[in-house]
Amino acid sequence: MPVAAPADRGRALRTVLGSFATGVTVVAVGGTRPHAMTANSFTSVSLDPPLVLVCVDRRAHMHDRILAAGGFAVSVLARDQEHIARHFADRRRGASFAQFERVSWTPGRHAGAPLIDAALAWLECDLWRAYDGGDHSIVVGEVRRAHDRGAGDALIFADGTYRGLRREPPAAPVGPPSAHPSTGGQRGH
16 A cells, blocks of 8 residues: 555555455444444454454444443344445434334344344354454454354445345355364364
């Protein structure tokens, strides 16, 4: 990336990073003032313990709410849910329960945070840690409940555009590498 003036660096970096395709999620907190936001800065961290992370802008309404709530829910959006991604990315959507009026959702069983109906997958997390990430906080959650509906195409985001990604069922049984004859029981790292 060429050296740019300070005001242009953020835009230039955003363009470069935008070439990395990501999944699209809605992250939500429950309680008496539920709140949600669209996030593509979501990823798995660890299987043992089961940890995921989401990066939240310190200026966003979600920032203080997710830290105060002590937990959050994640809905992994399906290809046909672009309108939901756009809704929760729109700062004019309203507050508290009003922002959920046009969206079909169910309160999660673990902490009551909204889970978007017809999403590809859902996770309910307790807040595990939060780390300084510059103008964002890196919020790590310990997964308490997770469910994959097992079908449907994924919604992804790349180059400033929403797109669909066909989700194919696994061709072979999923299991440890030693369970597959072609691997010879060896693991590559």
